[in-house]
Amino acid sequence: MQNFEKINETIRQAFIKYKRENEKLMSRRLAFSWSNWGFGLEKFEMSCQRLERAGIEHIELHGNHYGPDLGYNAKHVLKVMGDHGITVGGVCGMFSADNDLSSNRHIQRQAAIDYIRREAEFTAAVGGKYMLVCPGAVGRTQKYDDSEIDRSLDSLSRVADVFVKYDVRAAIEPIRSAETSICHSFSDAKRYIAMLDHQGVQHINGDVYHMLVEESHTAKAIWDAGDMLTNLHMADTNRGALGDGSLDLDTIIMALYLIGYNNSKKCFVTPEPLGPGGDPYPAQNAKTDPAILDKLVFDSVSYFREREDAVRGL
DSSP: OOHHHHHHHHHHHHHHHHHHHOTGGGSSOOOBOOBGGGGTTOOHHHHHHHHHHTTOOEEEEEOOOSSTTOSOOHHHHHHHHHHTTOEEEEEEOOOOGGGOTTOSSHHHHHHHHHHHHHHHHHHHHTTOSEEEEOSSOTTBOSOOOTTHHHHHHHHHHTTTHHHHHTTOEEEEOOOOTTTBSSOOSHHHHHHHHHHHOOTTOOEEEEEHHHHHHHSSOHHHHHHHHGGGEEEEEEOOTTSSSTTSSOOOHHHHHHHHHHTTGGGOTTOEEEEOOOOSSSOOGGGGGOOOOHHHHHHHHHHHHHHHHHHHHHHHTO
16 A cells, blocks of 8 residues: 555544544544635625525635624624524634735734634624634735744734634634745644644635645544634645545544544535635635535535545444
């Protein structure tokens, strides 16, 4: 066997043993969500209609409160989601050079701090369990200097109490080196969390597409993360719909069951198929043919459930 196949087999055998010894814990399926900021400028009502048709009961909302007058209205969001049987998994925090925790410009650090305050409050208002936080700007690969981590930690420490206040998990997301200058792997995220040492910042938001290039073995990194993992962004190897590439989805699903991911009401599997490229953020302002978005959603959820059934049947 190749080296990665040896790890696959270790996970497979551990899963089979876990399933045999924990039959009751296998009764609940993984919570499947969808990250909606990739839907761009589409009306929220249309997005929720699509998820309902696809049988998806959870959503990760675009963290679009870029200023006090911008972003979703909590009452409106709750009304629309209620009409379609959808609840919020969490909120996808959006961190660009304009609101960069690690910036060498104080005004941008302040923008990130203010943004987190607004978004954490909103997350709680709509029943979200987590908020994604990026230590550095996404889309900025050139580092400012060697003090980025220090500034990022200092910035987040000034606002971390809001996560405790609102009972929202701050989920640190490692991003591949092609998209950001710091915090690229699960190991980086764990070190960042340990250095911050704050009870409100104890979790990780994984992204399989980033993990494919930054982790030695994606499923093993998930297994090792254990209960630190609260959300997992999904896309196939081409950053397209699940099933369109060569992703070893079965082993990832086994790893998720091994860490008890299916039995937590605060843990989600959330596709975010944005396509390849160095800066995915332009997608939030795109106008995409609804038929293309329909295909992304329906193909992903049907393939995921098909593979989950296959894994559960081992």
